[in-house]
Every structure is written in structure tokens, then in C-alpha cells.
Amino acid sequence: PSRAAILSGLHPARGGMTSVAGGFPPRPRSRNAPQVAPFYLARMPMERFTLAEALKDSGYRTGHCGKWHISKNHYDYPQPYQHGFDSSVHDRGVQSRMIPDRLTEFATSNPKDPYQLDQNGFPFDTPQQAALEFIQKNKEQPFFLYYATWLVHAPIVMRSEALLRKYEAKLGVTLTPEHATTWKTPGQTNPFYCAMVEQLDYYVGQVIHSLETTDDPRWPGHKLMENTYVFFTSDNGGMEGNREEIYTDNLPLDRGKISLKEGGTRVPFVITGPDIPRSVQSDVMVNGLDLYPTILTLTNSTTPKDKIFDGCDLSSLLKHDPSNPELVRTQSGSVRDTMFWHFPHSENSSSIRKGDYKLFRQYQPQSPETSKSLYKLYTTDHTISRGDIEETKDLSEVLPTKTAVLDTELSKVIKQMGGREPYFNPTASGLPKSNRAPQVIGHKQTDNSIVVSYRKKGANIRYADLIYTPNEGREWLLASGEVSPDEVVYKLPSGTTHYFINLVDENNFLTIYPPIDDATLKKENLSLIESALSAGHPEPLHGDAIAFAEVFQRRLSTTLPVNQLAAYSFEDHNLDQLHLDGAGIAITNAVSAGGTQSLEMKECDGNDRQWMPLVNIPIPAKEHAPAAGYQISFDAMLDNDLPGALSLNIRGPTSSVKQKQKQKQKQKQKQEQENLATVVIAKDGIRVNTWLLAPSAPGSWNHFDFQWIPTQASDHTVRVTITTEGGDIWQKEVPLEDYFFKQVTDIQIISTGDPGTKAYIDNVVVTSNTERG
Structure with a gap:
């Protein structure tokens, strides 16, 4: 939720992301369970106009490295590129799990070690290296780097044995074989965690050093640091651990990550840059939502029209008087004295802070009632003095009116933002x-x-x-x-x-x-x-009945800038140009989409692999080097009496960006393959990249057309059109499986039906376009 809030400028309650790994229908744990967690999104919607997109529109080069997790999982759609980033290195780096455990396979100085130790004894980290490279590659233009380090995050591991042993001695503990997988000693005693914190400090120091020592090409005689704002913060409080292991202790603060107590919401917030006073500590209440509007002002960037900001522009506070809360104003111009948090999942709580007071509301899983605690975090009387930030003195019974007022205000602001509180189950x-x-x-x-x-x-x-x-x-x-x-x-x-x-x-x-x-x-x-x-299948558009032979001939009649790369009508019996695996592949004259023959794919008991039979149609490499886009078309049909199933993969080499990351991490030298699209044709429907596009009618031919035309403003999708014999048409823009897909090398056709079933392919044509359109 915090990452999406920072990049979108919207509070999690308004943005619909109030926890992680969402996107599931609400439901009780059992028919008699009293409470139901409300729905929340699995990913940040594409229509959110992010900070990266705003800065990109203002001429900035935008880069991301490290953790993403603003989609269903770390690597799902949409990726950073779809939300405004020009580059992304999406990798765990040193935070990958150590195998078989964290007391073995430490990093070495060997150049072939993917985590090779540097001269100071710190391991190579892919996101860290990406951050340093991004700065050097983009120093000649304005740049925005979103460096979302995985440190300090589970798994709690340390690849530098020397650094681990340093904290083993410093903490006065002794590592034993049981510590390879767990740590049970309470408090701030975990040497793995301590070493990770120093490792983070070292990596941040490298970034600062790079800025301090690199000349600014756009400002001769000055360093990049003199013209760069650096924000250092976190998306949540420290994780204290889980049932298996104690990581650390956030004392004097209560609780940690996944809690709305101060240990879960109070995070570091360090800012440096032009006109920002040095060595000043502020007690003014701010949060991550303030980053978006603040950065736009500091960089003189254009504020997106009609953009809602749930945070405040801190530029006046930072530049003029960091001690003056009157300088922190909302989008409407009022002074902000209130912040709230809404986490109706996991901890099952919400909280609000207004001035010195904080109300913590716990939703009760067995009752429609809520428990409320009230704490006075500070005492403000001309100056701000520390009060009960430990949240040890519950004042709710002593100050019932204050408690009720804040509780009502919390419900009001949750509702205003569109948030939902946990539901009650009427069957309980x-x-x-x-x-x-x-x-x-x-x-x-x-x-x-x-x-x-x-x-x-x-x-x-x-x-x-x-x-x-x-x-x-x-x-x-x-x-x-x-x-x-x-x-x-x-x-x-x-x-x-x-x-x-x-x-x-x-x-x-x-x-x-x-x-x-x-x-x-x-x-x-x-x-x-x-x-x-x-819902059934999507409703089609309706056109004229298709003449498959005429469509095929039109596809063959290409002129520059369109190049024909491959064409197969299967009107002869020659399959020598195709790569075949498994029994059941033949040219048949029993059915055809427009001529007299087609390619038959039949499931046979003799095949010993699930991906057999397989036909691989190679696309000549020499032809498509200059391609700016592709069009791929073919006809397919499932047998009327024994309908099988087909999986077609349109493939190409892994993009240089992804390949570089994988080779560094795993030392892979072999070129891997990525998919532009995967088409599954089965009795229950036709799917492309897991999206259900159309129904399937065994015994009837369908024409498939894929067009992929990358442009600078491309949303990196492939346009899929499916047309039936009768003229029903389904169209959809489907996200590419690899955002950086550049060329088509081959098409795989795999029969995936039951033994004895059959399917047919006809009129395959692949063309490229040498001009962007």
C-alpha cells in the first residue's frame, strides 16, 4: 500500500490498496465467522498517473531498481515500465535466499561469484549496481531514480561472512548450526539483521559518493550532488520477526511492520538537496504521501491537471522553516493537523492522529464492536515535547469525549476516501x-x-x-x-x-x-x-463471413515496407523446413481453411512428453533485424468429432535487459526465449496470455491475427483479432509477456489434448514492417 501511495499520491483508502497480494472476492472464513475483510485491489490501476509519469512529462529520465510489489506479485503486470519508468532492474540481488542455508555459501572474491565481494568486503548487489549505473548513464539530463532497495527485508541473510562475524562479536553472541534457519533471542541481538543494516548504509553511501564525485555536465564546475534532491525513507516500520525468527525489536516503539502502532508507521525521513538546511531535525508531522507534490514543486515540474493529492507540498517547510507546521498545507490550502491510517486486513485496524493525540481502533473478529485506545504522543505548548510515543498509557477511559470525537472523525475520513471497514457476516x-x-x-x-x-x-x-x-x-x-x-x-x-x-x-x-x-x-x-x-464469453462484433483463401492471398501480397518472413499453406507434403517432435504430425486433405490441405496435430499414446507433438516454425533471422513491428496470422480448428487442444507460442530471444540481469545473477550464458504471446485453443474457449477472448466451436475454422507495433508511446501490448467463419470478431489489446520483446524467432505449435484428439493449423503468415507506425 505504501509504495502505491508514494507513487500515486493517493491514500491507500482512496487508492483501493489497503494491503498486499489482494484482488480476491471478499468471503468469511466459515459460514459462521462474524467478520469479512473488505475487497482491495491486487495492483495499482493503470489509470493512476504516477510521480514517474509526471516527471517524465517534464523532461526527466526515470529509473527504478530493486523491489516493485505494486502488482499482484513482484513480477506481475503491470511492471514499472507501464507506470512511467524508462528503465527498471527488478531483482532481489543480495536479498535472494541463501541455499542450503545462511551459514553456508558465503560470497567470495572470485570474479565468477555472482555476489563477488568488493575491496571493502561487501557483496555485489544487482539493484545497487543498477542505481549507480543509472546515475552515470543519465547524468547529462534531469533524472529521477526510484531506488527501492530490498534491504532490510526478509529473508534475513548476510552473504559477507566477515560482516556477519563482526556483529557476532559486537553483540556478544555465538552462532551455532541452529542459527542457520532461526533466531530466538529477544531484543536487538540478531547479528544477521545488524549486518544487513550496515550493508544498507554502505550501499546508500556509495550512491551519495557517486553524486558527490561526479561532475554535472549541465552545470560546469559543480557536482551532481549540488543539483540533486535525495529522499531517504521507508514504506513501513521495522519488521520485528515472525513465529520462526526474531529479527529485531523496535523499542521504545510498540510493534512493527503490519501494525498501525508507532513501530509500524513511524519511519525515517531524511531529505537533502539545494536550499535544504543542513543538520536540522523537524518534529512536524509528514508522511510518504507528501513526496509526490513536494518533488513536483522542487523540480519545477508541471502538476497534472485535476490530480488529487492526499499528501502536502513540503517545499515551503523544507526551505523556509522546518519547525513550522503552519507551512504544511493540504491541496485545498488548509493547515494539516490530521493524518490517518486504514489497515482493515491482517492487523484489522485503523488509526488517526490529530495534533498531539492518536486513536488506535481495533476491529473485533468476533463482534461488531471495536476496541479503542487513545494515546498522547506529544505535548505542544509553543514547542513540541515528547509524550507517550511508546503508546503505553491508554487515555480512552480518562478522556472519553476526546476518544469519541476522534473515533467519529476516523470513520468520516475513511468514508470520504472511499475506504471500507470490515464487514459483518449475516449468516453468523x-x-x-x-x-x-x-x-x-x-x-x-x-x-x-x-x-x-x-x-x-x-x-x-x-x-x-x-x-x-x-x-x-x-x-x-x-x-x-x-x-x-x-x-x-x-x-x-x-x-x-x-x-x-x-x-x-x-x-x-x-x-x-x-x-x-x-x-x-x-x-x-x-x-x-x-x-x-x-459471464459467458465476451460479446463479439459482427462482420461479413470470412473467405480464408482470400485473406491468405492478401497476406502474401506484401510490398515494402512490409516484408514477408514466413508463409505456409501446407498445400504440398513438404515439412522439411519445420522442426518436428513427436508422433501425430501430418499434412491432411480431410480439412482445409481455404485450399485442399492443412497441418494435422493428433495426440498419440506413444509420445513421452507433454509438449508432444510439437511443430516449430522458424522465422529467418536475417530478415527481421530492422523490424519495427510484426503481423502474424494463421487459421486453426479443433476436430469436430474428436476435438483436441492447441497451444501456440510466439517466441523471441530474452530482451537484453532481462538477459543481462539473469546472467549476472545466475551466470547463464545460453540465450533464453521469451513469449510475445501464448495462444491456447480448447473446447472451453480461446485464451491469449491467460485472457479469455472468445468461445471455441469444434469443427469450425477461426482466423487469428496478431499485430505488434512498438512506438515510443506504446503501451506494450499485442493486438489480437479472432474472426470466425461466420464473421464474428473478437478484439483485445493483450499485455506482452516480455515488455521488451523485440523480435520473433519462431512459432511453436503444441498439441495438448487427450489421446486420439485432433486439431488443425492452416495458412500461417509472418510479416514484418520496417517503418514504425
Whole structure:
């Protein structure tokens, strides 16, 4: 949540990301569990205009290195490039797990060691090296580097044995074989963690040293540091550990990461740069949301039109008087005296700080009530003096009015931001007002319209959510419906494959339709997709019936700047130019898309590999070096009586960026392959890169067309068009599997059906375009 908030400028409650690894339908743990965690997004939406995009529009070269984690997982779509970064080195570096354990395989000075020790005894770190290289490569122009180091983060490992032993001695502890996997001694006693902190300090020092010693090409006689702002902060408080290991202790602060206590939210915030006073400590309340608007002002960049900032511009505070809280003003111009946090997952809490006081609200998993604690962190009387930042003195009973006022204000600001508090489960026993929750009677879907009928049992509906997936459960999203007295109408978002209906009433009870809970899913071995309502296949456009032979001939009639790279009509019996693996591959005259023959792929019992039979169509390398884009087309059909399944991979070499990272980390020398697109044709539908695009009708031919035209402003997608014999058309922009895909080297066709089943391919054409368009 913090990373997305920093880059988007939106509070997690407004941005819809209030935890990590989200994007799943809300549901109780069991039918009788009283509480349900609200929905939150798996990734930052593409429409968020990030700090990187704003700076890029102002002429900055933008770079990211280290951790990302603003998508479903660290390496899922969208990647940094889709959110405004010109370059990215997305690698764990020294934070990769040590195998077999952290007391073996320490880094050495051997040049072949991927973590080779430098002259000071510190291991090579890929993100660190990327940060240093980015500065040197981009010093001749304005640059913005988002260096999201993995330090200090689990796994708690140290590749420099000398540094580890230094802290073993300094802390007065003795490492034994059991410490290869765990550390149970309480307090700040873990030598692995301490060594990691010094390692972070060393790497940050290298970055600062690079800025201090590199001449500024745009300002002769000066160093880069004189014209650079450096912000050092963290996305959360220190992680104190888990059940298996104690990492550290955040004393005097309470708790740590994944908590809204001070140990989880109080982080370092160090700023240096032009006109920033040196060696000044400020007690003014600031947070990571302030970075976006502050950086725009400090760099004289243009503020995006209609952009909402939930943080404040700190430039006046930093340059004029870091002790004056009156200089911290919201987007509307008012002085900020309040901040809030909303974490209705994991710790199940929210909190608000207003002036000197902080309210901590804990949502109770077994009751609709909440527990509240009130702390006075500071005492302000002309100056700010430290109070109870340890949060040891709960004042909620002593100051009940202050507690109630802050509690009401917290609920108000959560609602204003669009946040949701944990829901109550109407099927749980003993919860007051559960009998007033709405009851869904049924639904009717017509094309992309859904009408849900419900019975009002006393409580009004506050939210009518459609929890839907465009890719069969890989990710779930949220849309809203229109509520009337006895029904809710939803417009099904384009490409939806499955969905749930969520009705939240004014008492915060959640009615789920169809009903689901984790215990039942596990007991009956059901997936979310199997329990959801099916949206059917996306609705097609309607065109004229297709003449496959004519389309094939048009594709063959190419003139410059279009080059024909490969064409196969399978009208002869020569398969010598193709690479074949496994039995079941033949040219047949039984069916054809336009001529008299096609390529038959039949599953045979004799094949000893799942990827057999396989046909590999090579694309001549000499032809496509100057290609600015590709068009790939083919016809495919599943057998009418024995329909098989096909997987087609459009492949090319791993991009130089990704290959460089992998070779450094794993010392791989062999060129690897990446996919532009993977097409799966099966009885239950046609998918491209896991996106369900169209239905599949065995016995009928489909024409497939892939166009990929990279431009400077490209969103790095491939345009897929599927056309049936009757003229139904499905089109979709599908994200590339490799953002840097540059060339097509071959097309793999693999039969993946059951034994005896068959499928057919015809009229394969690959062309390139030497001009960007």
C-alpha cells in the first residue's frame, strides 16, 4: 500500500490498496465467522498517473531498481515500465535466499561469484549496481531514480561472512548450526539483521559518493550532488520477526511492520538537496504521501491537471522553516493537523492522529464492536515535547469525549476516501441486526447487463458491488451497480469471465451471491471460479463471413515496407523446413481453411512428453533485424468429432535487459526465449496470455491475427483479432509477456489434448514492417 501511495499520491483508502497480494472476492472464513475483510485491489490501476509519469512529462529520465510489489506479485503486470519508468532492474540481488542455508555459501572474491565481494568486503548487489549505473548513464539530463532497495527485508541473510562475524562479536553472541534457519533471542541481538543494516548504509553511501564525485555536465564546475534532491525513507516500520525468527525489536516503539502502532508507521525521513538546511531535525508531522507534490514543486515540474493529492507540498517547510507546521498545507490550502491510517486486513485496524493525540481502533473478529485506545504522543505548548510515543498509557477511559470525537472523525475520513471497514457476516449467529440484511432472490444476465433481484428485510443497501474477473480468476476487480427498491442493475465490464454480487447494507452486513466461505470451498474442493457466476464469453462484433483463401492471398501480397518472413499453406507434403517432435504430425486433405490441405496435430499414446507433438516454425533471422513491428496470422480448428487442444507460442530471444540481469545473477550464458504471446485453443474457449477472448466451436475454422507495433508511446501490448467463419470478431489489446520483446524467432505449435484428439493449423503468415507506425 505504501509504495502505491508514494507513487500515486493517493491514500491507500482512496487508492483501493489497503494491503498486499489482494484482488480476491471478499468471503468469511466459515459460514459462521462474524467478520469479512473488505475487497482491495491486487495492483495499482493503470489509470493512476504516477510521480514517474509526471516527471517524465517534464523532461526527466526515470529509473527504478530493486523491489516493485505494486502488482499482484513482484513480477506481475503491470511492471514499472507501464507506470512511467524508462528503465527498471527488478531483482532481489543480495536479498535472494541463501541455499542450503545462511551459514553456508558465503560470497567470495572470485570474479565468477555472482555476489563477488568488493575491496571493502561487501557483496555485489544487482539493484545497487543498477542505481549507480543509472546515475552515470543519465547524468547529462534531469533524472529521477526510484531506488527501492530490498534491504532490510526478509529473508534475513548476510552473504559477507566477515560482516556477519563482526556483529557476532559486537553483540556478544555465538552462532551455532541452529542459527542457520532461526533466531530466538529477544531484543536487538540478531547479528544477521545488524549486518544487513550496515550493508544498507554502505550501499546508500556509495550512491551519495557517486553524486558527490561526479561532475554535472549541465552545470560546469559543480557536482551532481549540488543539483540533486535525495529522499531517504521507508514504506513501513521495522519488521520485528515472525513465529520462526526474531529479527529485531523496535523499542521504545510498540510493534512493527503490519501494525498501525508507532513501530509500524513511524519511519525515517531524511531529505537533502539545494536550499535544504543542513543538520536540522523537524518534529512536524509528514508522511510518504507528501513526496509526490513536494518533488513536483522542487523540480519545477508541471502538476497534472485535476490530480488529487492526499499528501502536502513540503517545499515551503523544507526551505523556509522546518519547525513550522503552519507551512504544511493540504491541496485545498488548509493547515494539516490530521493524518490517518486504514489497515482493515491482517492487523484489522485503523488509526488517526490529530495534533498531539492518536486513536488506535481495533476491529473485533468476533463482534461488531471495536476496541479503542487513545494515546498522547506529544505535548505542544509553543514547542513540541515528547509524550507517550511508546503508546503505553491508554487515555480512552480518562478522556472519553476526546476518544469519541476522534473515533467519529476516523470513520468520516475513511468514508470520504472511499475506504471500507470490515464487514459483518449475516449468516453468523448472534450478531444484532443480521436479520435486516438484504436477501438476493436471483439474477438475470442479458448480454452485458445484469439485473439482480433482492428482498429488502429492513436495512438499506449502501454499496452494490460487482466483484468480477476479466481473466478467469487471475485477478478480481470491483465495479458498482445502480440500486432501486427491489433490484440492482450492473453493466458487465468488457471481457468479464466470472463475477460475484456483493451487497453491503447500512449496518455494514455483507450479502454474497452466490454464497461462498473458505471452509466450504476447502471441504468441497472448489475454486473461486467454480463458485462464481459465469459471464459467458465476451460479446463479439459482427462482420461479413470470412473467405480464408482470400485473406491468405492478401497476406502474401506484401510490398515494402512490409516484408514477408514466413508463409505456409501446407498445400504440398513438404515439412522439411519445420522442426518436428513427436508422433501425430501430418499434412491432411480431410480439412482445409481455404485450399485442399492443412497441418494435422493428433495426440498419440506413444509420445513421452507433454509438449508432444510439437511443430516449430522458424522465422529467418536475417530478415527481421530492422523490424519495427510484426503481423502474424494463421487459421486453426479443433476436430469436430474428436476435438483436441492447441497451444501456440510466439517466441523471441530474452530482451537484453532481462538477459543481462539473469546472467549476472545466475551466470547463464545460453540465450533464453521469451513469449510475445501464448495462444491456447480448447473446447472451453480461446485464451491469449491467460485472457479469455472468445468461445471455441469444434469443427469450425477461426482466423487469428496478431499485430505488434512498438512506438515510443506504446503501451506494450499485442493486438489480437479472432474472426470466425461466420464473421464474428473478437478484439483485445493483450499485455506482452516480455515488455521488451523485440523480435520473433519462431512459432511453436503444441498439441495438448487427450489421446486420439485432433486439431488443425492452416495458412500461417509472418510479416514484418520496417517503418514504425
